Amino acid sequence: MKAEDLSTFDDDSRRPDVSALDAGSGDGTVLAEALVKRCHELLDELEKFRQYLAERKREHTVELKPFRNSVVAELKSLEKLRLADPNSDRTLHILRSSNLPFHTALWDTAKTCSGLVGFTKRFWWDSPPSRTSKRSPASKRRCALVDIVAQHGQQWIKVSTVTETRLLFELAKAGWEGADSISDSDEDGLLVNGLAHANIDDSYSTNGDGLSHDDDKADDDRVEIVRQAQDLRKAALAHKVHYNHPSTTFILPKISPDPPPEIVRILDTIRSTGATVHLGPPSPLSDLHTTFQNLAPDPFAGLTSTLNIDCTILLALVSDLSHCAANPEPWYHQSISRQIEVEKEEQLLPSTLWPAMAGKELVCTEEAARRMQEIVDTIGTTSERKRADLLVLPLGQTQERSSDALRSAFGELSNYPVPSDWQLPIKVVKSDMNDISHLPPAAQEVKDSLTLINQSVFLHGWIKGWTTLTSNRTVARQIEEIVEGKDGEQIGPKVWLCGTARSLVGKEKGRRDLNRRVEGKG
Numbered sequence: 001m002k003a004e005d006l007s008t009f010d011d012d013s014r015r016p017d018v019s020a021l022d023a024g025s026g027d028g029t030v031l032a033e034a035l036v037k038r039c040h041e042l043l044d045e046l047e048k049f050r051q052y053l054a055e056r057k058r059e060h061t062v063e064l065k066p067f068r069n070s071v072v073a074e075l076k077s078l079e080k081l082r083l084a085d086p087n088s089d090r091t092l093h094i095l096r097s098s099n100l101p102f103h104t105a106l107w108d109t110a111k112t113c114s115g116l117v118g119f120t121k122r123f124w125w126d127s128p129p130s131r132t133s134k135r136s137p138a139s140k141r142r143c144a145l146v147d148i149v150a151q152h153g154q155q156w157i158k159v160s161t162v163t164e165t166r167l168l169f170e171l172a173k174a175g176w177e178g179a180d181s182i183s184d185s186d187e188d189g190l191l192v193n194g195l196a197h198a199n200i201d202d203s204y205s206t207n208g209d210g211l212s213h214d215d216d217k218a219d220d221d222r223v224e225i226v227r228q229a230q231d232l233r234k235a236a237l238a239h240k241v242h243y244n245h246p247s248t249t250f251i252l253p254k255i256s257p258d259p260p261p262e263i264v265r266i267l268d269t270i271r272s273t274g275a276t277v278h279l280g281p282p283s284p285l286s287d288l289h290t291t292f293q294n295l296a297p298d299p300f301a302g303l304t305s306t307l308n309i310d311c312t313i314l315l316a317l318v319s320d321l322s323h324c325a326a327n328p329e330p331w332y333h334q335s336i337s338r339q340i341e342v343e344k345e346e347q348l349l350p351s352t353l354w355p356a357m358a359g360k361e362l363v364c365t366e367e368a369a370r371r372m373q374e375i376v377d378t379i380g381t382t383s384e385r386k387r388a389d390l391l392v393l394p395l396g397q398t399q400e401r402s403s404d405a406l407r408s409a410f411g412e413l414s415n416y417p418v419p420s421d422w423q424l425p426i427k428v429v430k431s432d433m434n435d436i437s438h439l440p441p442a443a444q445e446v447k448d449s450l451t452l453i454n455q456s457v458f459l460h461g462w463i464k465g466w467t468t469l470t471s472n473r474t475v476a477r478q479i480e481e482i483v484e485g486k487d488g489e490q491i492g493p494k495v496w497l498c499g500t501a502r503s504l505v506g507k508e509k510g511r512r513d514l515n516r517r518v519e520g521k522g
Helices: 018-022 027-055 063-082 091-098 098-109 165-174 217-221 225-235 261-269 288-295 311-318 335-346 348-357 367-380 382-391 404-413 443-451 450-466 473-484 511-518
Strands: 003-005 118-125 143-150 155-159 249-253 275-280 307-310 360-364 426-429 467-470 495-497
Touching: 027 063, 027 091, 027 098, 027 288, 063 091, 063 098, 063 118, 098 143, 118 225, 155 225, 165 261, 165 511, 225 249, 225 261, 225 307, 261 275, 307 450, 311 348, 311 360, 311 367, 311 382, 311 467, 335 348, 348 467, 360 450, 367 382, 367 426, 367 450, 382 404, 443 450, 443 473, 450 467, 450 473, 473 495
Parallel strands: 155 249, 249 275, 307 360, 307 467, 360 426, 467 495
Antiparallel strands: 003 118, 118 143, 143 155
């Protein structure tokens, strides 16, 4: 299933009366100035967050651009209105219909979250139309719009700035009749009585384009915010993140904690879809630095206290490419030259691998250690061989040098200072990959799909409940697809994927075959 970014917010239900920005003011000039000022403040905070991410080389982990572009477009529109006659009826209407209150509510909500992934993403519960196909209204009904994706993808948040007055008006227009309004016989608990012949105002639609309507006639009979909840549920059930379906949350800043009974029934119906509902405005922290610390994705969240190190990571830890500044040579393989350029920008060890391993007990299987040693012995440089000798403690051997001594010796072979919380040596352990009886049923298919080296690494980590560190994207995705494709809630192995691989420089002809073996292809 795919998620599609949206860069516009054109929903009338998200455009409440902005008199709250300047209570009681009928002066268009004052209102325009207040809106423009608020836009600049919002853009300033977004820029500060972008800089915060950039300083930590995480700007690619959060999709801010669609949301920022929408705020910028709103600012341009407001600035044009400020130059027009601010007190004309048309100008006042447009100002009071500004999207800015929704943008503000969205950002204030985001600032209360953790592990932000992005804004305004469309998720499909059915196959999305191809790029070349014409998108009909029916095709748009197979997806849901998520305003905020947080908790590293595991939380989907919907923000609606609809007021109680507006919602009651919509209910009355749809034929709501008090205590008998929700049908007890409705299987999903989502249909509202009296709506069979009523038309819900499209201005209350999520984005004004008919999004999230089902194909059957009953869907036209539902209150829009309830329909949104059902659509989110359908989309969430069609997606998994780390083997689990995302949770869904509704943020309703304009609904009081003690709403009228008619609205309580609607809120209970939303909750019946499994969604959490929060009433009233969000309360973000005033300290932006603390807010940004919580909001920025933590690439090391959820790592276990013991880490199972794959052969691909062992090679990255000993490779000259990870430790020494190098320039591409004509005889280098293209992948080596590319890794050299990436290293200049990312510095894999100090920025990624060492922080991931900080303070953790490190182990690797016999098979992973053996494969790493074979490759180092065959194509490794002198310095790479020295690092390999320092890196792992072979099975059955007694550790003769202290961790401090090993780190000191390792530091002499690197351009980077070795952190004191890197626990050397990595201990070699006997692989436990045969007894999978207590694992989920998908484990057998996973085992059958893997080579012996990958069985030893990934099944061992799964059995022990340890996070496996790897840069083998192909195998990581293969395991995830098998487990998530099974019926029921099966939980697969914990795998932390390093986005950047490192090879040994190597000059011998056997390099390509060895690399294929490391990747589990042979």
